[in-house]
Amino acid sequence: MRRCMSLSALSFAAALLTISACSKKTTEKKEPPAEKPAEGTPPAEGTPPASGGGGGQVEVFSWWTGPGEQEGLDAMIAVFKEKNPGIEVVNAAVSGGAGTNAKAILANRLQADNPPDSYQRHAGLELVDDIKAEKLEDLTSMFDQQGWKDKMPKGLLEAITIDGKIYSVPVNIHRANLIWFTPKTLKELGIAGPPKTWKEFLTQAADIKKKGKTPLAVGPSWTQKHLLETVLLGELGPEKYTGLWNGTTDWKSPEVSAALETFKKVLAVSDIKTAAADWQPAADRVADGAAVYTVMGDWQDAYWGRAKKMKFKEDYDVVASPGSAGVYDFLSDSFTLPLKAKNRDAAVKWLELCGSVEGQDAFNPQKGSVPARTDADKSKYKDYLASALEDWQNPSTKIVGSLAHGVVANNALSSEIDTALGLFVASGDTKAFAEAIGKAYAATK
Ligand code: GAL
Numbered sequence: 118m119r120r121c122m123s124l125s126a127l128s129f130a131a132a133l134l135t136i137s138a139c140s141k142k143t144t145e146k147k148e149p150p151a152e153k154p155a156e157g158t159p160p161a162e163g164t165p166p167a168s169g170g171g172g173g174q175v176e177v178f179s180w181w182t183g184p185g186e187q188e189g190l191d192a193m194i195a196v197f198k199e200k201n202p203g204i205e206v207v208n209a210a211v212s213g214g215a216g217t218n219a220k221a222i223l224a225n226r227l228q229a230d231n232p233p234d235s236y237q238r239h240a241g242l243e244l245v246d247d248i249k250a251e252k253l254e255d256l257t258s259m260f261d262q263q264g265w266k267d268k269m270p271k272g273l274l275e276a277i278t279i280d281g282k283i284y285s286v287p288v289n290i291h292r293a294n295l296i297w298f299t300p301k302t303l304k305e306l307g308i309a310g311p312p313k314t315w316k317e318f319l320t321q322a323a324d325i326k327k328k329g330k331t332p333l334a335v336g337p338s339w340t341q342k343h344l345l346e347t348v349l350l351g352e353l354g355p356e357k358y359t360g361l362w363n364g365t366t367d368w369k370s371p372e373v374s375a376a377l378e379t380f381k382k383v384l385a386v387s388d389i390k391t392a393a394a395d396w397q398p399a400a401d402r403v404a405d406g407a408a409v410y411t412v413m414g415d416w417q418d419a420y421w422g423r424a425k426k427m428k429f430k431e432d433y434d435v436v437a438s439p440g441s442a443g444v445y446d447f448l449s450d451s452f453t454l455p456l457k458a459k460n461r462d463a464a465v466k467w468l469e470l471c472g473s474v475e476g477q478d479a480f481n482p483q484k485g486s487v488p489a490r491t492d493a494d495k496s497k498y499k500d501y502l503a504s505a506l507e508d509w510q511n512p513s514t515k516i517v518g519s520l521a522h523g524v525v526a527n528n529a530l531s532s533e534i535d536t537a538l539g540l541f542v543a544s545g546d547t548k549a550f551a552e553a554i555g556k557a558y559a560a561t562k
Pocket residue numbers: 180181186213214215216239291396414416448449450521522
């Protein structure tokens with residue numbers, strides 16, 4: 118398993134080498150032990166996080182509230198309480214898929230220097246603004262102390278390393294490029310199997326529409342952005358998709374225009390005019406048989422498999438989104454240590470659990486993700502998750518980074534894409550869409 122992970126990590130690293138703000142250097146330098154700062158006192162730069170501090174509380178901020186979201190967090194909190202009976206966990210989760218609401222609230226709290234003790238951020242360029250604004254503590258020495266550098270794939274470490282320093286603790290790996298369905302609906306409609314390409318999807322969709330069902334269920338705009346990334350990936354392939362984020366694929370090229378035209382056609386056979394309020398209700402439309410497919414990350418496995426108690430392969434199934442077999446469009450949830458954390462010692466304990474085998478093996482089987490660590494207990498990952506772990510560890514799997522979940526675009530580019538996507542959904546103007554994103558991308562250079 119270790120061998121597989123390191124091979125897989127090589128291609129992973131290659132895919133991420135292009136993330137400009139991430140440095141390839143990792144600091145091996147040992148910092149001298151520092152005195153433990155008082156609670157609430159921001160430590161000096163490079164200070165190794167101190168363990169210890171038995172009581173008090175820790176405020177943990179995420180967006181994992183609803184069914185399919187909160188089970189994993191609850192499982193990790195339960196382990197934390199067992200290990201730290203004197204520390205109260207204040208679960209400050211704010212509802213809304215992909216953190217749409219949580220991120221706005223967090224921005225205000227960071228601005229006001231009133232951060233939670235630890236907050237969720239995706240590995241990748243989503244972290245950069247907080248680091249530049251000097252909101253986060255350097256966790257490099259914690260990684261050294263805990264021996265985590267040898268326990269996580271190199272490419273993942275690169276995604277959380279800026280200028281040689283590591284700033285967050287990854288708890289999982291999610292896969293974004295998945296299309297979900299129920300065998301029952303496919304059978305009812307006489308569909309032999311899920312589409313292997315977006316072209317095949319559109320052919321199936323024409324037939325599905327004639328039979329009075331919705332081909333594709335979507336939710337709010339972040340789910341449409343998630344769909345956009347999977348259509349771009351499926352139509353362009355992993356190298357050119359990655360090229361969109363490292364400057365080697367031109368947003369104004371004919372192939373990108375063609376991919377955006379496909380995206381337009383895909384949206385046209387979705388229920389975007391009556392889009393669901395979030396990803397769970399979009400999944401419900403598929404489970405109920407009103408819609409046939411939905412494209413979503415593997416947190417949907419937690420929703421259907423755990424929260425809704427549906428049986429994998431019998432009640433639901435999932436494959437790589439059209440055109441992306443053999444590719445893992447990854448994202449990673451990670452937790453940070455704000456410099457202004459009020460309960461730093463307790464937050465360090467939370468992070469230690471996030472990075473541990475015990476924490477990850479409690480969290481991930483519930484969350485619908487695979488562990489960020491390479492040495493987790495494989496037997497805990499069943500059904501869909503067993504296949505996800507196998508794909509993630511397969512040396513021939515190609516790894517690319519998610520747009521909608523913070524890996525390949527920084528916050529400024531991501532929000533420009535949100536604006537351009539909103540305009541595109543209203544106008545259908547692919548040329549203006551490509552130009553707007555191309556311009557926003559160029560501005561990040
Ligand atoms: C992602 C996050 C996942 C899941 C999903 C839906 O951004 O990384 O863990 O929560 O949003 O809310």
